[in-house]
Amino acid sequence: NAGVTQTPKFRILKIGQSMTLQCTQDMNHNYMYWYRQDPGMGLKLIYYSVGAGITDKGEVPNGYNVSRSTTEDFPLRLELAAPSQTSVYFCASSYQEDGTEAFFGQGTRLTVV
Amino acid sequence: RKEVEQDPGPFNVPEGATVAFNCTYSNSASQSFFWYRQDCRKEPKLLMSVYSSGNEDGRFTAQLNRASQYISLLIRDSKLSDSATYLCVVRATNAGKSTFGDGTTLTVKP
Numbered sequence: 001n002a003g004v005t006q007t008p009k010f011r012i013l014k015i016g017q018s019m020t021l022q023c024t025q026d027m028n029h030n031y032m033y034w035y036r037q038d039p040g041m042g043l044k045l046i047y048y049s050v051g052a053g054i055t056d057k058g059e060v061p062n063g064y065n066v067s068r069s070t071t072e073d074f075p076l077r078l079e080l081a082a083p084s085q086t087s088v089y090f091c092a093s094s095y096q097e098d099g100t101e102a103f104f105g106q107g108t109r110l111t112v113v
Numbered sequence: 114r115k116e117v118e119q120d121p122g123p124f125n126v127p128e129g130a131t132v133a134f135n136c137t138y139s140n141s142a143s144q145s146f147f148w149y150r151q152d153c154r155k156e157p158k159l160l161m162s163v164y165s166s167g168n169e170d171g172r173f174t175a176q177l178n179r180a181s182q183y184i185s186l187l188i189r190d191s192k193l194s195d196s197a198t199y200l201c202v203v204r205a206t207n208a209g210k211s212t213f214g215d216g217t218t219l220t221v222k223p
Contacts, residue, residue: 033211035213040215041215041216042117042200042213042214042215042216043157043200043213044213045210045211045212048210058210090156090157101147101159101162102159102211104156104157104158105156106155106156107155107156
């Protein structure tokens with residue numbers, strides 16, 4: 001029962017470096033999301049996707065990019081990492097219909113130094 | 114004003130106590146409401162959905178008041194294992210985007 005799998009679990013980046021956070025789900029969910037969570041705060045939506053080939057910006061998209069070439073995968077790309085991107089990143093997926101539960105990955109703790 | 118606002122907390126209660134959390138939302142088009150539980154350094158997990166008629170799951174009761182735009186979570190007979198952060202989540206009808214509150218931290222003490 002894999003559910004939503006994120007890699008890596010931890011990463012330290014230097015300012016200006018780039019990286020891709022991987023997210024894959026095996027539940028055949030249409031919707032996928034990327035959130036960031038800063039200490040003591042709730043989750044803020046970065047990007048989301050309603051299906052393969054379709055992505056849209058969330059609340060805090062600046063500094064990030066996403067792609068959705070398959071139903072299963074939704075990678076998040078950080079270009080030119082900045083200290084402000086130090087956070088915990090969660091990927092989630094859900095069925096299309098309203099009122100359905102979102103399942104989360106275990107998170108990626110990213111530190112930019 | 115934030116789209117979803119929760120009681121600031123933290124709540125520190127003894128075992129066996131009853132505790133209630135409130136959450137207000139600003140988007141009147143919101144249609145789906147949830148309470149998630151998040152343990153320290155873990156991912157959020159669904160605690161319960163909130164239905165218009167209210168719903169109960171064991172010691173947990175969730176209520177929705179659309180007129181006043183708030184939802185509540187009541188925990189009866191608190192257990193040590195209830196210690197966590199409780200996140201209020203509101204979803205509008207379009208595209209399934211969810212907005213999270215900042216969470217309310219509950220600590221249940223012996």
